[in-house]
Amino acid sequence: MSRIVLDMSVSVDGFVAGPDDGPGAGLGIGGEQLHAWLGPGGAGPRSYRPTDETGALVFDEMLATGAVITGRRTFEFAGGWDGDHHDAVPVLVLTRNPPDAPAPGHARYVTDVASAVEQAKAAAGGRDVMVHGAVTAQECLKAGLLDELELHLVPVLLGQGRRLFDGLPPGYVELELLRALDGPGVQHLRYRVRREA
Amino acid sequence: MASVRLDMTISLDGFVAGPDDGPDQPMGEGGFRLFNWLDRRDDPGPSGEVFAESLATRALISGRRTYELAGHWGGDHHDGVPIIVLTHDVPDGPPPGSVRFATDPADAAAQARAAAGDGDVLVAGAGAGQALLRAGEIDELELHVVPVLLGQGRRLFDHLPARPVRLDLVRRLTSPPGEDHARRVTHLRYRVRRA
Numbered sequence: 001m002s003r004i005v006l007d008m009s010v011s012v013d014g015f016v017a018g019p020d021d022g023p024g025a026g027l028g029i030g031g032e033q034l035h036a037w038l039g040p041g042g043a044g045p046r047s048y049r050p051t052d053e054t055g056a057l058v059f060d061e062m063l064a065t066g067a068v069i070t071g072r073r074t075f076e077f078a079g080g081w082d083g084d085h086h087d088a089v090p091v092l093v094l095t096r097n098p099p100d101a102p103a104p105g106h107a108r109y110v111t112d113v114a115s116a117v118e119q120a121k122a123a124a125g126g127r128d129v130m131v132h133g134a135v136t137a138q139e140c141l142k143a144g145l146l147d148e149l150e151l152h153l154v155p156v157l158l159g160q161g162r163r164l165f166d167g168l169p170p171g172y173v174e175l176e177l178l179r180a181l182d183g184p185g186v187q188h189l190r191y192r193v194r195r196e197a
Numbered sequence: 198m199a200s201v202r203l204d205m206t207i208s209l210d211g212f213v214a215g216p217d218d219g220p221d222q223p224m225g226e227g228g229f230r231l232f233n234w235l236d237r238r239d240d241p242g243p244s245g246e247v248f249a250e251s252l253a254t255r256a257l258i259s260g261r262r263t264y265e266l267a268g269h270w271g272g273d274h275h276d277g278v279p280i281i282v283l284t285h286d287v288p289d290g291p292p293p294g295s296v297r298f299a300t301d302p303a304d305a306a307a308q309a310r311a312a313a314g315d316g317d318v319l320v321a322g323a324g325a326g327q328a329l330l331r332a333g334e335i336d337e338l339e340l341h342v343v344p345v346l347l348g349q350g351r352r353l354f355d356h357l358p359a360r361p362v363r364l365d366l367v368r369r370l371t372s373p374p375g376e377d378h379a380r381r382v383t384h385l386r387y388r389v390r391r392a
Contacts, residue, residue: 165210173345
């Protein structure tokens with residue numbers, strides 16, 4: 001059974017990017033430290049891999065997913081990963097206004113979060129689904145569609161930028177810490193959403 | 198040398214209180230959920246350990262809002278240590294117990310460090326924490342991260358400048374296996390890296 005898993009690097013003060021993020025500068029000012037744990041890389045997620053054991057473990061889990069759900073902004077800031085995030089799995093790109101041109105490579109545009117999750121699950125063939133991007137995370141949370149959160153907590157306060165948890169309605173979402181791994185310059189915290197609570 | 202340590206309980210989404218906090222509802226709507234872990238404050242184990250450390254500090258800096266909501270702690274937060282309340286507007290009349298007022302964050306930190314001697318300084322309250330962070334006066338953070346999303350409320354990290362502050366994790370303590378869900382918490386201690 002596929003789990004819908006948010007995967008995000010986040011500062012201790014809750015930002016996924018510093019201020020002034022944009023195309024080609026997806027992490028904003030000062031935000032590059034958020035991805036330092038991934039090690040050096042270039043084009044596309046496959047060009048990275050942490051050299052430490054815990055980092056490699058969580059990274060490999062992320063790239064063992066069978067589909068990716070992301071937001072239009074994240075997708076475009078990343079140059080659309082040239083149409084292939086990893087292993088040619090489907091990339092569902094959430095957007096209110098799909099462009100006329102089809103999405104590149106293995107990406108496709110979706111306007112509704114529930115439909116994105118449905119399509120991703122169907123495509124993932126029992127593997128987990130990776131959710132990436134703050135707005136997409138918020139949409140999934142609001143719709144009650146997220147099963148787990150894998151947060152890479154980076155020891156820095158960015159002060160300003162784009163928040164991971166923002167614009168959510170009031171009310172509890174109870175979580176359970178499933179795993180905490182300490183890597184060099186990062187804590188990997190995996191939480192499960194408790195629906196029975 | 199005293200370490201000035203911001204000690205706060207937060208939800209995973211970064212709130213210290215739920216929405217609509219005020220005198221009638223100090224923790225905001227639903228915010229008391231954050232304090233369940235304190236049921237373990239007198240027990241052996243991680244939560245007891247970090248709570249004992251907070252009460253071993255030798256001075257307290259509090260924001261005005263926290264001070265008022267806590268009923269001034271009756272003038273004594275713990276062991277009669279000096280309580281320095283950061284406020285824009287110093288009240289008339291003599292302050293209760295070991296309370297004194299400061300209007301400037303750097304001055305509050307200097308007073309607290311002097312009073313604490315070799316001991317540490319506890320900082321309580323989001324407003325005081327932010328003011329001291331802006332002034333570069335926070336040495337350590339002790340965050341009690343509760344596995345819940347509150348969605349809205351009062352944020353711990355807000356109104357800070359876009360100036361990255363590098364931290365180093367000093368310690369991570371997690372509730373023991375078998376702890377009942379409502380009382381689980383992760384205690385993260387960071388040290389502020391000085392440039």
